[in-house]
Amino acid sequence: MDVRESIKNLIRDSLSSLGLEMTAEIHLERPANVEHGDWSTNIALALAKKAKSSPRDLAVQLATALESLPSSYVSRLEVAGPGFVNFYLNKSWLYEVLLQAVNDGTENWARSEEGSNKKVIVEFVSANPTGPLHAGHGRGACYGDSVARILERSGYLVAREFYVNDRGTQMNLFASSLAACTAGENIPEDGYHGAYIKEWAAEIPRDQDPLEWGKKRALSDQREVLRDLNIEFDSWFSETSLVDSGLIEKTLSMLAKANASYEKDGATWLKSTEYGDDKDRVLVKSDGEYTYLLPDITYHLDKLTRAERLINVWGADHHGYITRMKAAIESLGHEPERLEVEVTQMVNLQRSGEEVKLSKRTGDIVELSEVVKEVGSDAARFTYLLQSIDTTQTFDLDLVSKRVNENPIFYVQYAYARIRSMMKKADEIGFTPLPLSEVDLSQLQHQRELILLRALHELPDVVERASRELAPHQITTWLREFAADLHGFYHDCRILGDDIEPSLTQARFLLMRGVLIGLEIGMDLLGVSAPEEMWRDEIVEEGDG
RNA sequence: GCCCCCGUAGCUCAGUCCGGACAGAGCAGCGGACUUCUAUUCCGCUGGCCGCAGGUUCGAAUCCUGCCGGGGGUGCCA
Numbered sequence A: 001m002d003v004r005e006s007i008k009n010l011i012r013d014s015l016s017s018l019g020l021e022m023t024a025e026i027h028l029e030r031p032a033n034v035e036h037g038d039w040s041t042n043i044a045l046a047l048a049k050k051a052k053s054s055p056r057d058l059a060v061q062l063a064t065a066l067e068s069l070p071s072s073y074v075s076r077l078e079v080a081g082p083g084f085v086n087f088y089l090n091k092s093w094l095y096e097v098l099l100q101a102v103n104d105g106t107e108n109w110a111r112s113e114e115g116s117n118k119k120v121i122v123e124f125v126s127a128n129p130t131g132p133l134h135a136g137h138g139r140g141a142c143y144g145d146s147v148a149r150i151l152e153r154s155g156y157l158v159a160r161e162f163y164v165n166d167r168g169t170q171m172n173l174f175a176s177s178l179a180a181c182t183a184g185e186n187i188p189e190d191g192y193h194g195a196y197i198k199e200w201a202a203e204i205p206r207d208q209d210p211l212e213w214g215k216k217r218a219l220s221d222q223r224e225v226l227r228d229l230n231i232e233f234d235s236w237f238s239e240t241s242l243v244d245s246g247l248i249e250k251t252l253s254m255l256a257k258a259n260a261s262y263e264k265d266g267a268t269w270l271k272s273t274e275y276g277d278d279k280d281r282v283l284v285k286s287d288g289e290y291t292y293l294l295p296d297i298t299y300h301l302d303k304l305t306r307a308e309r310l311i312n313v314w315g316a317d318h319h320g321y322i323t324r325m326k327a328a329i330e331s332l333g334h335e336p337e338r339l340e341v342e343v344t345q346m347v348n349l350q351r352s353g354e355e356v357k358l359s360k361r362t363g364d365i366v367e368l369s370e371v372v373k374e375v376g377s378d379a380a381r382f383t384y385l386l387q388s389i390d391t392t393q394t395f396d397l398d399l400v401s402k403r404v405n406e407n408p409i410f411y412v413q414y415a416y417a418r419i420r421s422m423m424k425k426a427d428e429i430g431f432t433p434l435p436l437s438e439v440d441l442s443q444l445q446h447q448r449e450l451i452l453l454r455a456l457h458e459l460p461d462v463v464e465r466a467s468r469e470l471a472p473h474q475i476t477t478w479l480r481e482f483a484a485d486l487h488g489f490y491h492d493c494r495i496l497g498d499d500i501e502p503s504l505t506q507a508r509f510l511l512m513r514g515v516l517i518g519l520e521i522g523m524d525l526l527g528v529s530a531p532e533e534m535w536r537d538e539i540v541e542e543g544d545g
Numbered sequence B: 001g002c003c004c005c006c007g008u009a010g011c012u013c014a015g016u017c018c019g020g021a022c023a024g025a026g027c028a029g030c031g032g033a034c035u036u037c038u039a040u041u042c043c044g045c046u047g048g049c050c051g052c053a054g055g056u057u058c059g060a061a062u063c064c065u066g067c068c069g070g071g072g073g074u075g076c077c078a
Helices: A003-017 A043-047 A055-067 A092-108 A135-153 A169-184 A194-204 A208-228 A238-242 A248-256 A294-306 A319-330 A368-375 A377-384 A399-400 A408-428 A447-469 A473-492 A502-526 A534-543
Strands: A037-039 A074-080 A083-089 A119-123 A157-164 A237-239 A261-266 A267-270 A282-285 A310-317 A340-343 A347-353 A354-356 A394-398
Touching: A003 A043, A003 A055, A043 A055, A043 A074, A043 A083, A043 A354, A055 A083, A055 A119, A092 A447, A119 A135, A119 A294, A119 A408, A135 A157, A135 A340, A135 A347, A135 A377, A135 A447, A135 A473, A135 A502, A157 A294, A169 A208, A194 A208, A208 A368, A237 A238, A238 A248, A238 A294, A248 A282, A248 A294, A261 A408, A261 A534, A267 A319, A267 A347, A282 A294, A282 A394, A294 A310, A294 A319, A319 A340, A347 A399, A354 A447, A368 A377, A368 A399, A377 A399, A377 A408, A394 A399, A408 A502, A447 A473, A473 A502
Parallel strands: A119 A157, A119 A310, A157 A237, A310 A340, A347 A394
Antiparallel strands: A037 A083, A074 A083, A261 A267, A267 A282, A347 A354
16 A cells, blocks of 8 residues: 555544534645655644634644554654654565555556546647648657556557648649649749758659649658657548548538528528637638538547547637637537647747747748757757656757757756666676665665655655646756755765665665666657766757857 | 746755745855764855735735746657
8 A cells, every 4th residue: 555545544543533524635745845744644634624623723733633543654753843744764665665566666666546547638839731740740749659658657548640731722722833843833822831842842753743843741740750759649540541431521510400500691601609709710711611610520520439548738718719619519518628738838949049930921930840850859858858748848949959958858857877887887897786675775774775765655646747737847947856866866866886785786786776766767758868877078069169 | 829848046856736823955155063973064144025916815935817937748750
């Protein structure tokens, strides 16, 4: 049983011995300050009013009752502040954490069954196949992939999906831009003017259709940079396929039958205002062409047949579509909650302190591939996942590439490399780790060691939270702190050496195995690599280059 | 006008979901620590009316309301 459950049970028993009904969930938290114990509960504060007692008095009563109960964990109790009861535990619970982590290994530690194999489709990027991905797409790409990894570790069956808008107005404009360029004519005013158009136009073989060729060109370009970022999609869902299969027409008749649409001014409209939208939205234009919305609704209906949860990652410029998409889903009898739209705020790219515009249509773009090439895949991913998607991000290429000492990814990777390096050394000098059961973990008494164990214990909670909140930056934050804990330990505590007690070497080596597992899991969830070694010269060259 | 996001240290950001004990970290600045398994490290100091004003609460950075400031959206474009 987890130490937390054990303590909660103690509290529950104590409260009932005091004749108090449990009305609230018992809240156990890790105090921010270590002087406040290993665990703390505010239950006395929460129940004081009901118990017609002062929080402080109630806390004292609770503590007294707790002390009369036997526990293998609790060594000391304390009533503090306005009425907190603080638990000071003996260290066995921390040693259990280490054993558990090492027993489970990277594959299984901090994994949960919370998702109980529910199917979830994470749809992200879904950029139009009309050009390369730009730096802004990188954020959604890294976020979506990391969310998928976190959900997988939380017991979901995850599919990564890319919706390809391979038909419609934008696609036609793209094709005509390419065609115009090939023919040496001016690109239409509302066409695509990016520098890549000229390059691509020059590549088109004479007998090829610009639209089909351009689509393939764009998709392969996008796929390549995503692969560089360590992102692989399970499926690329083509909008055209929805037309071919007749599903779009089917959606249209379903909406009509549900009385969710109507005809006006020669167009077909969705009654989205009935679900809180500002205005009704056009599904079929008066010229008979579909708007983007209708195929998109069809696509979402299809996804609903394939998964229980749909998670979409959209850029901030699409937030207005959430209401209409949910309106469509709900009007056809589905629960709108099954669609969760995560909106990523803008990325402002800087280089030499100068703002760089992202617009694909002005042609003044910084492509994602440039970013990856300049700062590297790991640094790019880590940087994109450094903060909550709710905040506008300033991605400074100079900072992330040149000034490595300001770049947290190296700090974390270096922590990993240091342990690897120590283990290599251990191997060279013929060190043999004892079997788990023979290692005397009570050797681990140093503050640095205990801090590491506490941090390791947090990881499953952090993963659970990241999964619940769809927030990879929780992992990033933990990883940075955990790496700091490791560096502190590494500085103060030697592992190998003639002057170190062999039993202490064994215990610390085991500790390092546990830390390695924690780092590997964290880095895997972010999709960054865990390097065996890192050398200064190498980095300096990379930073200057 | 309406909708979404943000406003916490000089800078970049955690913490806000689910209210608790003196508000944290990195970078920048200042000062220290390498005969050791990697100093890309470590330790210390400096630095905050948590945008403003009310409200709820024993208790608010966190919840509610209203403002102010910044960004984005608001097409029979995607």
